[in-house]
Amino acid sequence: MEHRSSQWYGGDDRNAYIHRAWMRRGLPADAFDGRPHIAIANTASDLTPCNAHLTEVARSVKEGIWAAGGVPLELPVVSLGETNVRPTAMLWRNMAAMSTEEMLRANPIDGVVLLGGCDKTIPSLLMAAASVDLPALVIPGGPMLTGTFRGEALGCGTDVWRLSEEVRAGTLTNEQFHRSESSMIRSRGHCNTMGTASTMGLLAEALGTVLPGLAGTPAPDSRLLEMSHESGRLIVDLVERDLRPSRLLTKASFHNAIVTLAAIGGSTNAVVHLLAIAGRLGIDLTLADFDRIGSGVPLLVNLQPAGTFLMEDLFRAGGLQAVLREVQDLLDPTAITVSGRPLVDHLNEATVWDASVIAHREEPLQPDAGIAVLRGNLAPDGAIIKPAAASIHLLKHRGRAIVFDSIEDFRARIDDPDLDVDADSVLVLRGCGPRGYPGMPEVSNMPLPKKLLEQGVRDMVRICDGRMSGTAYGTVILHVAPEAAAGGPLARVRTGDWITLDVHRRRLDVDVPQDELDAREPNQATLDGFAKPRRGWERLYVDHVTQADTGADLDFLVGSSGDAVARESH
Numbered sequence: 057m058e059h060r061s062s063q064w065y066g067g068d069d070r071n072a073y074i075h076r077a078w079m080r081r082g083l084p085a086d087a088f089d090g091r092p093h094i095a096i097a098n099t100a101s102d103l104t105p106c107n108a109h110l111t112e113v114a115r116s117v118k119e120g121i122w123a124a125g126g127v128p129l130e131l132p133v134v135s136l137g138e139t140n141v142r143p144t145a146m147l148w149r150n151m152a153a154m155s156t157e158e159m160l161r162a163n164p165i166d167g168v169v170l171l172g173g174c175d176k177t178i179p180s181l182l183m184a185a186a187s188v189d190l191p192a193l194v195i196p197g198g199p200m201l202t203g204t205f206r207g208e209a210l211g212c213g214t215d216v217w218r219l220s221e222e223v224r225a226g227t228l229t230n231e232q233f234h235r236s237e238s239s240m241i242r243s244r245g246h247c248n249t250m251g252t253a254s255t256m257g258l259l260a261e262a263l264g265t266v267l268p269g270l271a272g273t274p275a276p277d278s279r280l281l282e283m284s285h286e287s288g289r290l291i292v293d294l295v296e297r298d299l300r301p302s303r304l305l306t307k308a309s310f311h312n313a314i315v316t317l318a319a320i321g322g323s324t325n326a327v328v329h330l331l332a333i334a335g336r337l338g339i340d341l342t343l344a345d346f347d348r349i350g351s352g353v354p355l356l357v358n359l360q361p362a363g364t365f366l367m368e369d370l371f372r373a374g375g376l377q378a379v380l381r382e383v384q385d386l387l388d389p390t391a392i393t394v395s396g397r398p399l400v401d402h403l404n405e406a407t408v409w410d411a412s413v414i415a416h417r418e419e420p421l422q423p424d425a426g427i428a429v430l431r432g433n434l435a436p437d438g439a440i441i442k443p444a445a446a447s448i449h450l451l452k453h454r455g456r457a458i459v460f461d462s463i464e465d466f467r468a469r470i471d472d473p474d475l476d477v478d479a480d481s482v483l484v485l486r487g488c489g490p491r492g493y494p495g496m497p498e499v500s501n502m503p504l505p506k507k508l509l510e511q512g513v514r515d516m517v518r519i520c521d522g523r524m525s526g527t528a529y530g531t532v533i534l535h536v537a538p539e540a541a542a543g544g545p546l547a548r549v550r551t552g553d554w555i556t557l558d559v560h561r562r563r564l565d566v567d568v569p570q571d572e573l574d575a576r577e578p579n580q581a582t583l584d585g586f587a588k589p590r591r592g593w594e595r596l597y598v599d600h601v602t603q604a605d606t607g608a609d610l611d612f613l614v615g616s617s618g619d620a621v622a623r624e625s626h
């Protein structure tokens with residue numbers, strides 16, 4: 057098979073000379089004899105500390121590629137550090153995907169190894185690979201080791217809230233609080249709770265894009281390097297087999313990812329990411345598929361934020377494959393992996409070593425862990441809720457809305473002692489969708505009013521067009537579509553309106569006659585809450601971003617352009 061890179065390096069004309077000569081610095085002459093050239097799309101960055109170790113991972117990948125007769129070429133790509141990047145890393149996911157896609161297409165490469173970890177990096181890499189449609193595999197960089205502080209394990213993110221509460225309560229000094237920072241973030245790797253990074257690493261394997269058994273390997277574990285070497289050899293084989301994302305990833309692959317998402321109790325953010333990846337592949341995946349496929353899937357993994365343990369424990373207890381083996385009958389046996397064999401073929405040896413971390417199918421942590429998709433006059437295109445993370449007594453609820461026009465408005469008023477709020481109120485926050493913020497930040501799990509907290513209230517119904525951190529939970533209705541800034545009815549709800557939630561019937565409605573709701577105009581404060589960028593990426597994003605129910609991609613990035621480039625550079 058003639059490889060794509062031969063279009064650059066093959067032959068004796070002037071252009072082939074230019075392509076070869078400038079690349080020859082250290083590469084042997086036979087590097088250009090037609091063997092596959094493999095990019096290593098690397099999101100390592102000092103400003104994405106969760107991914108900083110991927111440079112070492114890349115070295116192992118390179119050795120594997122050389123060993124299998126390929127030529128490895130490292131390609132630094134846009135990297136998003138969840139804790140650093142403002143206003144929200146999600147604003148830049150599509151930019152990272154677009155720039156990576158274009159650089160993969162523009163360069164003389166035949167396949168790509170995708171190195172990611174921190175929340176948005178694996179989604180953006182998979183979106184890019186799907187749209188350029190070159191043979192690709194993912195190496196999830198893996199979670200941090202468990203850190204302990206004063207004898208107790210610390211979960212990334214989740215325990216920051218707990219410790220800061222302890223400082224406020226006077227049971228922890230400020231000095232101890234500061235000291236806990238390096239205990240929480242003990243090693244290289246991404247967050248060790250079942251947040252978005254852990255979720256997307258595991259889902260990448262469930263989709264079939266990872267060497268089976270690799271996902272969830274802790275970042276400092278020597279087996280990560282061993283399997284990275286093996287992944288390097290595998291990508292060369294993948295190129296020879298011409299196994300491209302368009303052939304590897306099918307609706308069946310997404311079926312398996314949705315089953316996995318429920319069984320691991322993964323982040324709600326995975327819904328938006330999977331929809332966006334499917335959109336690049338032309339796979340007809342909808343919000344309704346999440347409700348249908350996920351319903352009845354048991355929750356098996358006992359990890360923070362909802363549970364007890366951390367990613368290192370999951371790995372020790374048997375890892376993703378042990379989880380998948382428990383729900384094997386729910387998986388689609390036709391979906392294959394980068395190995396060329398069905399996902400389910402790889403599960404025969406998998407064993408649960410610790411049932412307190414990975415529950416057996418017969419004794420699940422919860423019988424039904426799927427995501428519920430709500431519709432109604434408040435969310436005509438859908439909204440989601442994770443019932444397993446909500447309070448049972450609130451799943452059917454009627455209460456009066458208290459509406460906030462922006463996160464700033466919310467922060468300014470929520471602890472006001474005069475705010476007319478009680479435990480039955482429904483907190484509504486708008487202006488936090490893809491267009492409105494912009495970028496759809498993780499602000500939907502609004503903190504409860506202080507005066508209600510003091511009364512012992514621990515959960516309330518909250519509704520928002522934004523997202524929620526994968527490390528958070530509560531009776532929170534997320535991803536309302538269309539968002540307020542896109543003309544959704546959320547923009548026309550008023551404080552005092554009655555809102556009815558019925559998760560069992562999958563309904564979310566405001567009790568206002570439809571013609572009256574339609575006739576209302578959003579007030580000036582609401583409009584002022586929406587982003588109005590003048591130029592640059594934010595402008596492009598706001599003008600073209602799609603709504604959450606279709607993955608919040610840019611409209612002109614949906615689909616694939618393949619790997620062809622029509623013209624020479626000189």
Ligand code: FES
Pocket residue numbers: 106137138139173174175212246247251253
């Ligand atoms: Fe990088 Fe959590 S901040 S994974």
Ligand code: MG
Pocket residue numbers: 138175251252253525526527
């Ligand atoms: Mg997160």
